[in-house]
Amino acid sequence: MPAKRTILAALTLTLLSGATAQKATTVRLGFFPNLTHAPALIGIEKGYFKAAFGNTKLETKDFVSGTTLTEAFAAGQIDIGYVGPGPAINAAARGMPVQVIANAANAGAVLIARKDAGIKTFKDLAGKKVAVPSLGNTQDISLRHLLVENGLKTKDAGGNVTITPVAPADVAAAFASKQIDATLVPEPWGALLQKQGHVLVGDEKTIWRGGDYPTAVVIVNAKFAQENPNLVQAFLKAHLQAITLLSKNPPAAQLAVSAQLQKLTNQKVDPRVLQLALKRTKFTADLNLDAFREYGDLNKEAGYARTLPDFSTLVNLAPLKSARGK
Amino acid sequence: MTTVLPATPARPKRGRALLWQALGLLLILVAWYVATDVLKLYPPYVFPSPKAVWQEISYGLWGSGPQDGKLLLSIGNSLRRVAIGYAVAVALGLGVGLLLATWRGLRDTVGAYLTGIQSVPSIAFVPFAILFFGLNERAVLFVVILEGFIPVALAVSGALLNVPPAWRVAGRTLGSRGLPFTLNVMVPASLPHIVGGLRTAWSFAWRALVGGELLTANPGLGQQLEVGRNTGSVALVLATIIIIGIIGGVFDAVIRVIEARIRRNYGLEVMA
Numbered sequence: 001m002p003a004k005r006t007i008l009a010a011l012t013l014t015l016l017s018g019a020t021a022q023k024a025t026t027v028r029l030g031f032f033p034n035l036t037h038a039p040a041l042i043g044i045e046k047g048y049f050k051a052a053f054g055n056t057k058l059e060t061k062d063f064v065s066g067t068t069l070t071e072a073f074a075a076g077q078i079d080i081g082y083v084g085p086g087p088a089i090n091a092a093a094r095g096m097p098v099q100v101i102a103n104a105a106n107a108g109a110v111l112i113a114r115k116d117a118g119i120k121t122f123k124d125l126a127g128k129k130v131a132v133p134s135l136g137n138t139q140d141i142s143l144r145h146l147l148v149e150n151g152l153k154t155k156d157a158g159g160n161v162t163i164t165p166v167a168p169a170d171v172a173a174a175f176a177s178k179q180i181d182a183t184l185v186p187e188p189w190g191a192l193l194q195k196q197g198h199v200l201v202g203d204e205k206t207i208w209r210g211g212d213y214p215t216a217v218v219i220v221n222a223k224f225a226q227e228n229p230n231l232v233q234a235f236l237k238a239h240l241q242a243i244t245l246l247s248k249n250p251p252a253a254q255l256a257v258s259a260q261l262q263k264l265t266n267q268k269v270d271p272r273v274l275q276l277a278l279k280r281t282k283f284t285a286d287l288n289l290d291a292f293r294e295y296g297d298l299n300k301e302a303g304y305a306r307t308l309p310d311f312s313t314l315v316n317l318a319p320l321k322s323a324r325g326k
Numbered sequence: 327m328t329t330v331l332p333a334t335p336a337r338p339k340r341g342r343a344l345l346w347q348a349l350g351l352l353l354i355l356v357a358w359y360v361a362t363d364v365l366k367l368y369p370p371y372v373f374p375s376p377k378a379v380w381q382e383i384s385y386g387l388w389g390s391g392p393q394d395g396k397l398l399l400s401i402g403n404s405l406r407r408v409a410i411g412y413a414v415a416v417a418l419g420l421g422v423g424l425l426l427a428t429w430r431g432l433r434d435t436v437g438a439y440l441t442g443i444q445s446v447p448s449i450a451f452v453p454f455a456i457l458f459f460g461l462n463e464r465a466v467l468f469v470v471i472l473e474g475f476i477p478v479a480l481a482v483s484g485a486l487l488n489v490p491p492a493w494r495v496a497g498r499t500l501g502s503r504g505l506p507f508t509l510n511v512m513v514p515a516s517l518p519h520i521v522g523g524l525r526t527a528w529s530f531a532w533r534a535l536v537g538g539e540l541l542t543a544n545p546g547l548g549q550q551l552e553v554g555r556n557t558g559s560v561a562l563v564l565a566t567i568i569i570i571g572i573i574g575g576v577f578d579a580v581i582r583v584i585e586a587r588i589r590r591n592y593g594l595e596v597m598a
Contacts, residue, residue: 067556074371074558090558094371135549136557156396156545164461165552179461303394304557306385 023227026057027235030069030081033062033264035187035277036105036216037082039242041260042253046245048238056231062264064167065134073098079224080235084138085214085295092309093299097222100287100315102236104218104243107204107211108281109139110190111146112171115198117181122150122202128181131166131174136304138215139184140165141295142208144302146184172196186215187277188269195273204280211282213291229319236323239285246283254278285320374561382565386550397550397569404546405573407463408535411470415531416524418471419478426483433483440476448473448534452541466538466546474531481523485516518589525581532574 029049031040043049049058061078063069066087072078074096082104091098113119119128125147132140143163144154153159166174168189174180175198182201185193194200205211218239225232246253254274262268292315296308355376361367362375370378386397426433448469455465489512497511539548547570554562 065556067558070558071555074369087558091371094558094560095369096371096558134556135553156399165556166461174461177460303396304553305559 024056024079024224024231026059027053027228027231028059028061028077028079029235030061030063030072030078030083032064032066032069032082033261034216035257035274035281036084036108038246038253038257038278038281039104039239039283040082042242042245042256043238045256045260045263046242048241049235052234052238053231054234066137067134070096073219073221076221078221080218080220080232082216083219085217085292086136086138086141086299086304088217088219089292089296089299089309089314090136090305091219092314093296093305093307098219098314099222099225100217100292101220101225101232101317102218102239102285102320103214103287104216104239104283104285106214106282106284106288107207108187108215108277109142109184109207110187110194110200110204110280111143111182111184111202111207112190112193113182113199113201114175114178114180116178117199119182119199119201122146123152124201125150125161125182126152127160129162129164129179131164131171131180131183131185133168133185134165135163136299136302138295139186141298141302141304143184145298146202146207148301187281188273190280191273191277192270194276195270209288209291212288214288214295215281217287217292225316225319232319233323236285236320240323243283243285246278250278287315287317289315371558371560374564378561379564379568382559382561383568386562386565396553397565400545400547400550400566401569401573403544404535404539404548407466407539407544407546408470408531411467411535412474412528412531414467415471415474415527416478419475419523419527420482422475422479423482424486426479427486437480437483440480443472444476444480447537448530449537449541452538455538456542461542461544463544465542466535466544469534469538470531473534474527477526477530478520478523481520481526482516485519485523486512488519489515518585518592518594521581521585521588525578525585528577528581529574532570532577536570 027049029040029044031037033041044060061072063072066084069078069081069083070087070091073081073091088098088100111122113124117128119125130143132143134140140163147154147159147161152161155162164180166180166183168183168185171180171183171185171189171193175183175193183193184202184207190200218236220232242253245256254271257278258269258271258274289311293311296305296311299305300308358376362370362373363377367373383397385394386400387395388398389395426437451469451472452465455468459465459468493511493515497507502511535546536548536551539546540551541548547566550566551563554560554566
């Protein structure tokens with residue numbers, strides 16, 4: 001009996017002490033090998049995250065889209081993730097325990113038209129087939145807004161513009177076989193297509209809000225954040241460090257991004273493409289709250305969600321503030 | 327010996343089966359409700375409640391919001407596609423089946439391959455179809471036809487080859503030759519088997535359609551699944567799965583009724 005009690009007491013003690021400091025022994029970080037996720041790429045390549053976490057292990061997982069990342073998040077396999085504002089808002093609207101703790105990148109998406117499609121302005125998209133990485137994602141929402149702004153309607157709303165999901169990596173092939181006429185893609189895909197001779201119709205600034213809108217944010221599992229405030233704090237410091245490198249030393253940042261991309265995708269990205277793509281993406285941890293909220297409205301307008309999440313619980317910038325404080 | 331007649335008419339029996347089916351459905355719904363709404367075994371974003379799924383179905387079928395009515399549109403698109411694909415598959419299957427039955431060399435070569443192709447899941451052909459036809463409806467139709475025509479062809483050739491020799495001999499002895507022989511002896515003799523093949527072909531075609539739509543960018547039920555997935559809406563995914571199941575089941579039941587009637591007319595349905 002006494003032995004049993006001691007074990008119980010010891011167990012309670014460890015549980016209690018765990019609750020006060022930190023519970024996790026591993027941080028599982030999710031991101032995509034896209035340029036808007038450059039802070040993640042740099043943080044991994046330069047070892048910023050590893051250094052910040054100390055004894056806590058870092059596990060990184062790269063995903064192809066917000067869809068797969070959100071799925072992993074729902075299944076409890078991701079603690080911290082880089083994702084577009086669209087999937088973040090959708091996840092929150094479905095009741096997932098997601099919290100946005102910082103911004104990662106603004107703009108960094110462009111509208112490219114096939115060179116022989118005869119599209120020069122947004123208005124020329126009438127009657128055309130436009131690709132987005134996936135339905136309901138950040139670029140899809142931006143495109144739908146762009147169409148409305150230009151007095152155009154999608155086919156499902158009784159108009160004549162067809163929005164079709166095509167993975168950015170497959171756009172070049174779809175252009176070659178004239179399956180699609182234009183695409184709204186995140187970088188570096190935009191710069192890559194442009195280098196292949198396709199036409200830049202809308203740059204990062206003309207798509208929306210003069211480029212001052214988030215395209216990648218940092219999300220964290222709310223339960224994880226509550227139990228491991230120190231780890232979240234440490235992560236944010238490394239995140240800020242990566243963003244500082246991107247703004248203070250672009251050549252070094254570009255090298256790190258290129259090295260990490262090559263490790264992940266087994267492909268060497270042309271340095272000139274990377275340079276152009278990086279120039280069109282603005283990296284900042286500051287979240288434009290108005291633009292972020294408006295994504296929610298646009299998402300609802302597009303019919304992808306019926307309810308808006310509670311933004312006051314979805315966004316929590318307090319840890320970012322204190323990470324900057326020191 | 328007197329003629330054996332069924333002791334009870336078939337109708338009340340069918341009624342009882344329906345009752346059991348309804349009861350089973352009710353049981354599933356109750357278990358589902360208890361697991362989600364009462365016990366809350368899973369968070370709603372992993373396994374939603376029956377109510378949430380019903381809401382998605384009702385929005386999708388008769389809602390009036392921005393994406394509402396999408397389900398109805400998707401059902402229409404999918405049905406149109408499967409109708410075209412199935413019709414072509416049946417026509418092609420009948421022709422190929424007839425050739426296989428009459429031509430031994432073809433049966434030993436192509437016939438063997440057909441069974442092999444049939445064992446490849448339809449979704450495996452989608453990437454090829456997309457590359458070959460592009461991101462359009464033809465890619466989906468290709469997969470539907472490919473999956474649909476093989477069971478028909480195999481059933482037709484099998485049925486024709488399995489016509490009892492005695493019937494053939496009887497037909498020939500009575501002086502039937504050529505087309506009348508085929509129409510009056512061979513076709514009626516193999517009909518029950520062929521209808522079975524048509525039913526298999528339907529379920530293959532329907533599955534191939536949803537798989538094809540899932541991977542290509544065409545609005546339809548498969549694409550609805552993808553939208554649900556992209557926007558983290560498990561309720562929409564489940565709602566679409568249910569609709570796919572209902573449509574598949576209803577069509578299967580219709581063909582089954584026709585099949586049963588034919589089998590009964592042929593004295594193949596043994597009633598106890």
